[in-house]
Amino acid sequence: MVQSALIVAFVYWLIMAVDYLIAWQTLTRPIVVAPVTGLFLGDLHTGIIMGASLEAIFMGISAIGGSVPADATSSSILAVAFTILSGADVETGLAIAMPIGTLMASFKSMTTPIYAALSPYWEELAASGNMKSFRIQTIAFQLTLANITGVLILFFSVAYGTTALESLLASMPGFVTRGLAAASSMMTGVGYAILLSMLWTKEVGGFFFVGYVLAKYLGMDSLSIAILGAVIAITSFMNEKRYIDLKNSLSSKGAAAAANDEEDFF
Amino acid sequence: MAKNTLTPTENSILRKMFMNSGMVFVTFTMTKMEANGFTMMMQPALDVLYKDDPEGRKVALRRHNQFFNTHAVLFSFIAGLTFALEKQKVENGSIDDETIQNIKVALMGPTAGMGDAFFFNCVRVIAAGVGIGLCEQGNILGTLLFIALYGGSQLVARWYLLKIGYSMGTSFIDTMFESGLMDALTKAASILGMVMVGAMVASQVNVNLAWNISVGDTTVIVNDIVNSIMPGILSIALVFGLMKLIKKGQKPSTLVIGILIGSIVLAFFGIF
Numbered sequence: 001m002v003q004s005a006l007i008v009a010f011v012y013w014l015i016m017a018v019d020y021l022i023a024w025q026t027l028t029r030p031i032v033v034a035p036v037t038g039l040f041l042g043d044l045h046t047g048i049i050m051g052a053s054l055e056a057i058f059m060g061i062s063a064i065g066g067s068v069p070a071d072a073t074s075s076s077i078l079a080v081a082f083t084i085l086s087g088a089d090v091e092t093g094l095a096i097a098m099p100i101g102t103l104m105a106s107f108k109s110m111t112t113p114i115y116a117a118l119s120p121y122w123e124e125l126a127a128s129g130n131m132k133s134f135r136i137q138t139i140a141f142q143l144t145l146a147n148i149t150g151v152l153i154l155f156f157s158v159a160y161g162t163t164a165l166e167s168l169l170a171s172m173p174g175f176v177t178r179g180l181a182a183a184s185s186m187m188t189g190v191g192y193a194i195l196l197s198m199l200w201t202k203e204v205g206g207f208f209f210v211g212y213v214l215a216k217y218l219g220m221d222s223l224s225i226a227i228l229g230a231v232i233a234i235t236s237f238m239n240e241k242r243y244i245d246l247k248n249s250l251s252s253k254g255a256a257a258a259a260n261d262e263e264d265f266f
Numbered sequence: 267m268a269k270n271t272l273t274p275t276e277n278s279i280l281r282k283m284f285m286n287s288g289m290v291f292v293t294f295t296m297t298k299m300e301a302n303g304f305t306m307m308m309q310p311a312l313d314v315l316y317k318d319d320p321e322g323r324k325v326a327l328r329r330h331n332q333f334f335n336t337h338a339v340l341f342s343f344i345a346g347l348t349f350a351l352e353k354q355k356v357e358n359g360s361i362d363d364e365t366i367q368n369i370k371v372a373l374m375g376p377t378a379g380m381g382d383a384f385f386f387n388c389v390r391v392i393a394a395g396v397g398i399g400l401c402e403q404g405n406i407l408g409t410l411l412f413i414a415l416y417g418g419s420q421l422v423a424r425w426y427l428l429k430i431g432y433s434m435g436t437s438f439i440d441t442m443f444e445s446g447l448m449d450a451l452t453k454a455a456s457i458l459g460m461v462m463v464g465a466m467v468a469s470q471v472n473v474n475l476a477w478n479i480s481v482g483d484t485t486v487i488v489n490d491i492v493n494s495i496m497p498g499i500l501s502i503a504l505v506f507g508l509m510k511l512i513k514k515g516q517k518p519s520t521l522v523i524g525i526l527i528g529s530i531v532l533a534f535f536g537i538f
Contacts, residue, residue: 035409230376
């Protein structure tokens with residue numbers, strides 16, 4: 001089982017590594033993941049067939065806005081692995097694999113703040129101007145530590161079953177898990193605070209609350225808010241343009257008038 | 267917009283930027299999201315533009331290592347546009363850092379929405395529909411077709427969006443600069459940017475309290491009371507508090523670690 005677990009973990013690592021380096025969000029889809037897992041475990045045909053049904057299941061589950069309800073990639077890998085390794089039917093494999101999404105989410109919410117704490121380091125590294133080192137370090141990080149949680153979770157799930165991981169999660173002190181989860185949703189606040197401190201002026205600052213109210217009170221999505229925001233921005237632009245045109249025409253008229261006066265005089 | 271032909275130098279920069287366009291999600295963090303990807307994508311352009319100004323290059327690299335988040339494909343469009351803006355800044359100083367930042371921020375939200383709507387909800391569903399049909403019969407061609415349709419279309423779109431972004435940026439900024447409308451544009455961009463930042467803070471920054479005060483038989487759920495003043499007032503307080511601290515010169519790393527430790531301590535006392 002350990003050998004299969006290693007293969008499964010490797011498949012996850014490979015798919016995440018390649019897809020993150022080309023940013024396609026294509027190779028992580030079940031229809032690709034399932035055949036690849038099947039191929040490595042020696043049963044490509046089951047992988048392909050399961051890829052079709054898994055893709056259909058996960059089709060409706062979208063990951064817009066960063067919140068992933070169930071991790072399609074790891075669930076698909078596990079479902080295929082369980083089906084091939086235990087000889088179960090597709091439905092059983094899928095039922096066993098489904099809790100992995102929740103497990104992934106719980107463990108990842110613990111590592112998120114740790115990765116977020118690194119972003120000042122990346123900024124200093126970029127600002128040092130040594131982009132070769134920046135590139136090597138970021139890619140090396142992406143290939144090793146960035147997905148280590150997922151790789152380990154998949155390895156242990158296949159080797160020892162998902163129940164072992166669930167009890168590990170339950171044995172963590174509650175306040176650590178809750179604290180880390182709270183911190184990870186506040187981390188984004190630091191990024192926005194940096195942005196705001198650069199963009200904020202008295203003249204436009206109030207528009208922050210326009211966007212806030214539209215999103216929080218009215219629950220509008222980002223595209224519809226962007227359309228309204230663009231209308232406000234264009235109106236403001238047209239207004240400013242009118243003043244600038246007026247100023248330009250006044251000064252050119254003044255100059256023209258002055259020139260005419262001189263001609264008349266002579 | 268397609269009328270201006272690109273010089274060989276511009277073409278080679280754009281090609282190098284395209285090669286880096288896959289780095290969007292490399293070392294994605296919750297604090298700055300795609301900042302590292304953006305820095306790497308801008309590097310070929312900055313290397314050429316700031317060839318004789320190493321200090322300016324460092325400042326520019328830091329400028330493009332700020333919070334950034336949009337769809338992986340439309341990312342290229344903004345990068346192309348930013349290249350044009352940086353070029354204007356270096357060549358005739360008509361643009362300042364804030365304008366560049368404002369335009370980037372203003373475009374994040376709309377492009378993310380468009381990218382998700384077009385690629386995630388349309389192209390992906392069509393490609394999956396074709397792929398599932400073939401895979402059901404055990405044909406590996408389904409998977410390959412899915413990769414070619416969904417991945418391939420993104421690849422092609424990235425290259426053209428990068429070029430469109432660059433040439434649009436160049437011609438647009440030229441017009442703006444000639445007619446003296448740069449200030450008006452900056453203001454418009456910062457209004458849109460502010461609206462989008464407000465919307466994103468509302469949906470992405472969450473401060474939820476798990477704090478209950480028991481007085482005799484009644485239990486007071488503090489989170490509900492605080493939110494009844496204004497939904498998510500704590501997230502606004504957090505962001506503005508952090509902004510004040512940053513303006514006072516606090517380092518972001520201190521803030522990140524402070525939040526981490528603070529959350530765990532507060533969770534220990536049952537507040538989170």
